[in-house]
Amino acid sequence: xxxxxxxxxxxxxxxxxxxxxxxxxxxxxxxxxxxxxxxxxxxxxxxxxxxxxxxxxxxxxxxxxxxxxxxxxxxxxxxxxxxxxxxxxxxxxx
Amino acid sequence: xxxxxxxxxxxxxxxxxxxxxxxxxxxxxxxxxxxxxxxxxxxxxxxxxxxxxxxxxxxxxxxxxxxxxxxxxxxxxxxxxxxxxxxxxxxxxxxxxxxxxxxxxxxxxxxxxxxxxxxxxxxxxxxxxxxxxxxxxxxxxxxxxxxxxxxxxxxxxxxxxxxxxxxxxxxxxxxxxxxxxxxxxxxxxxxxxxxxxxxxxxxxxxxxxxxxxxxxxxxxxxxxxxxxxxxxxxxxxxxxxxxxxxxxxxxxxxxxxxxxxxxxxxxxxxxxxxxxxxxxxxxxxxxxxxxxxxxxxxxxxxxxxxxxxxxxxxxxxxxxxxxxxxxxxxxxxxxxxxxxxxxxxxxxxxxxxxxxxxxxxxxxxxxxxxxxxxxxxxxxxxxxxxxxxxxxxxxxx
Numbered sequence: 468x469x470x471x472x473x474x475x476x477x478x479x480x481x482x483x484x485x486x487x488x489x490x491x492x493x494x495x496x497x498x499x500x501x502x503x504x505x506x507x508x509x510x511x512x513x514x515x516x517x518x519x520x521x522x523x524x525x526x527x528x529x530x531x532x533x534x535x536x537x538x539x540x541x542x543x544x545x546x547x548x549x550x551x552x553x554x555x556x557x558x559x560x561x
Numbered sequence: 562x563x564x565x566x567x568x569x570x571x572x573x574x575x576x577x578x579x580x581x582x583x584x585x586x587x588x589x590x591x592x593x594x595x596x597x598x599x600x601x602x603x604x605x606x607x608x609x610x611x612x613x614x615x616x617x618x619x620x621x622x623x624x625x626x627x628x629x630x631x632x633x634x635x636x637x638x639x640x641x642x643x644x645x646x647x648x649x650x651x652x653x654x655x656x657x658x659x660x661x662x663x664x665x666x667x668x669x670x671x672x673x674x675x676x677x678x679x680x681x682x683x684x685x686x687x688x689x690x691x692x693x694x695x696x697x698x699x700x701x702x703x704x705x706x707x708x709x710x711x712x713x714x715x716x717x718x719x720x721x722x723x724x725x726x727x728x729x730x731x732x733x734x735x736x737x738x739x740x741x742x743x744x745x746x747x748x749x750x751x752x753x754x755x756x757x758x759x760x761x762x763x764x765x766x767x768x769x770x771x772x773x774x775x776x777x778x779x780x781x782x783x784x785x786x787x788x789x790x791x792x793x794x795x796x797x798x799x800x801x802x803x804x805x806x807x808x809x810x811x812x813x814x815x816x817x818x819x820x821x822x823x824x825x826x827x828x829x830x831x832x833x834x835x836x837x838x839x840x841x842x843x844x845x846x847x848x849x850x851x852x853x854x855x856x857x858x859x860x861x862x863x864x865x866x867x868x869x870x871x872x873x874x875x876x877x878x879x880x881x882x883x884x885x886x887x888x889x890x891x892x893x894x895x896x897x898x899x900x901x902x903x904x905x906x907x908x909x910x911x912x913x914x915x916x917x918x919x920x921x922x923x924x925x926x927x928x929x930x931x932x933x934x935x936x937x938x939x940x941x942x943x944x945x946x947x948x949x950x951x952x953x954x955x956x957x958x
Contacts, residue, residue: 512591539610542600
């Protein structure tokens with residue numbers, strides 16, 4: 468319950484005070500270059516990786532990237548750069 | 562994203578991970594701040610990725626904890642490249658050795674060609690060249706300049722009028738022009754022989770013409786010696802008077818010779834230094850150490866290296882440092898007079914024609930003062946005094 472409360476307060480603060488939501492709320496920031504690159508910041512770890520599917524853990528829920536011929540170009544604790552042909556980016560909520 | 566090419570200098574290892582829980586393993590690596598890239602999936606249970614060589618040791622911990630096996634499948638960049646170069650160094654050495662060999666061989670004499678010489682002269686020229694060190698197989702930088710060779714050849718081989726020396730690549734080309742005795746023209750115009758200078762006639766040998774003077778006659782310059790008009794009074798015929806009229810003439814020579822003199826001579830001590838001159842930077846490579854000569858002369862000689870037909874910006878320089886000495890020469894009076902007479906004789910010989918001979922000499926005046934010998938010598942010379950003078954046909958009528 469306490470986590471929910473803090474989330475609500477943060478949500479309210481970002482809206483009222485015009486702060487960047489990705490910093491305030493630990494949301495992923497996803498940059499895509501066409502279908503070939505996807506750059507995800509603020510992830511919480513790699514859950515599954517194959518050449519057709521990448522599953523990342525987020526602060527809230529998971530991110531599923533589907534496509535073809537995936538190669539992780541770089542992976543850092545909070546960032547990942549994925550290359551290949553991206554078909555879908557799906558948020559999975561519990 | 563960081564530039565990854567810089568990792569090539571450090572060295573890159575491609576790692577293959579097989580087993581279960583590969584994703585967990587990757588997460589562990591990233592948490593340990595190990596940079597990994599180019600992660601690819603191979604089937605269900607294997608992935609490959611690249612890491613820096615320096616990070617290889619850090620793999621150990623996570624690998625033990627998990628259930629996956631690690632294999633290193635490819636090594637590239639920095640140290641690995643160097644090792645490969647080293648193992649294949651034979652090629653590199655071969656290439657370098659080839660270049661060096663080529664450089665040496667292209668700076669050697671490979672041929673000596675002599676053109677335009679008769680066999681006898683050619684043999685002589687070859688012998689002289691041999692002595693000068695121009696031989697097949699000699700490196701160019703031990704050989705004198707083309708100009709020097711040319712000069713020495715013309716000096717030493719008498720039969721040569723001119724010799725063209727050219728270095729084309731590795732071959733010396735000699736273009737020889739031999740002295741040819743000019744054939745005397747058979748036909749002369751009608752002429753008289755007159756005296757070139759004042760002389761007393763010693764010997765006469767008339768081939769054609771009518772002798773006008775006799776032996777022991779003193780003739781003036783321009784006096785008729787042999788007339789070209791022969792025949793009797795009624796019927797005169799103009800011919801080319803020819804012959805040799807040897808006359809005794811006098812030459813005076815004056816010489817001065819100091820009793821004491823100082824000379825600069827080389828003591829024979831010398832040192833050689835070799836330099837490699839690359840783009841105006843001199844690198845000594847043979848003959849180190851300072852010379853201890855007080856007085857010396859340096860002779861510099863540069864030879865440019867060639868590769869195929871190009872001249873390289875590399876020259877091999879030789880510096881020959883010769884010790885110089887001062888030598889005092891002192892003559893006694895007698896010696897000085899003798900020397901001075903020799904000098905005078907030499908001086909006279911350079912003035913008179915080649916076929917003239919010195920018949921006698923007479924010291925006219927001799928004095929020694931201020932440490933100098935002064936001589937005035939009169940030489941008696943026997944030489945051909947005849948000179949042709951054309952007869953103009955109009956004159957006789």
